[in-house]
Amino acid sequence: MKLADAKKDQYRKLAKESNYRSRAVFKLAQLNKSYHFLKRGTKVVDIGAAPGGWLQLASKMVGPDGLVIGIDIKEIEPISNVITLIGDITEEETILLLQKNLDGKADLILSDLAPNVSGIWEMDHLKQIDLTRKAVRATIKLLRQNGNAIYKVFQGETTSEFISDMKDVFLEVLITKPDASRKQSSEIYLVCKKFKLKNSQKFDGDNHNTIIS
Numbered sequence: 001m002k003l004a005d006a007k008k009d010q011y012r013k014l015a016k017e018s019n020y021r022s023r024a025v026f027k028l029a030q031l032n033k034s035y036h037f038l039k040r041g042t043k044v045v046d047i048g049a050a051p052g053g054w055l056q057l058a059s060k061m062v063g064p065d066g067l068v069i070g071i072d073i074k075e076i077e078p079i080s081n082v083i084t085l086i087g088d089i090t091e092e093e094t095i096l097l098l099q100k101n102l103d104g105k106a107d108l109i110l111s112d113l114a115p116n117v118s119g120i121w122e123m124d125h126l127k128q129i130d131l132t133r134k135a136v137r138a139t140i141k142l143l144r145q146n147g148n149a150i151y152k153v154f155q156g157e158t159t160s161e162f163i164s165d166m167k168d169v170f171l172e173v174l175i176t177k178p179d180a181s182r183k184q185s186s187e188i189y190l191v192c193k194k195f196k197l198k199n200s201q202k203f204d205g206d207n208h209n210t211i212i213s
């Protein structure tokens with residue numbers, strides 16, 4: 001077994017032993033260890049949240065004074081103290097549904113969105129960036145001024161353009177890859193600090209890299 005496969009198995013085993021629904025939970029745990037976004041009382045919206053590993057961890061970290069809402073096109077099995085919703089983040093009505101369930105604005109947006117992959121890397125990259133742009137469009141309506149966000153990104157030819165647009169919307173954008181993310185996968189995470197509502201025009205329209213699937 002290759003080292004990378006062994007590591008993948010190790011996280012999968014650990015997730016099972018700890019009753020987490022996905023090995024992805026360790027990526028969020030490692031990101032949070034470095035950036036401390038999940039605190040007691042934090043209000044979180046997790047976009048592309050199924051099966052719910054990140055939701056399980058977020059719920060533990062924010063405690064009873066916080067709020068955790070997870071949305072996905074797939075149904076998410078209930079988790080205590082978490083609001084789970086079904087919706088497509090590319091649709092306006094999903095943003096309205098999230099606003100209805102959010103008490104005011106969120107402190108933190110999480111997005112681990114992944115489209116159905118074709119195996120044609122550049123195509124999958126464009127689809128994933130397009131989807132993540134929709135998550136940023138939702139962020140603009142849901143996140144409070146100076147709030148934070150984390151977005152998964154499949155790297156490819158439009159990554160630098162996307163990161164440059166993100167720097168208009170957040171004061172600081174850091175690129176990171178947690179240890180639990182497989183080395184051979186080209187996913188990275190953007191850790192975005194201090195949301196600036198006034199600079200969000202680039203994410204208002206639908207004209208960026210739209211892929212017809």
Ligand SMILES: C[S@@+](CC[C@H](N)C(=O)[O-])C[C@H]1O[C@@H](n2cnc3c(N)ncnc32)[C@H](O)[C@@H]1O
Pocket residue numbers: 021022024025047048049050051052053054055071072073074087088089090112113114115116131
């Ligand atoms: C990698 S999984 C997320 C894993 C999750 N972070 C966890 O810890 O269990 C990516 C999710 O994005 C969801 N997704 C893809 N397109 C979506 C869309 N348009 N709207 C909402 N969710 C979407 C998929 O259904 C999938 O469940």
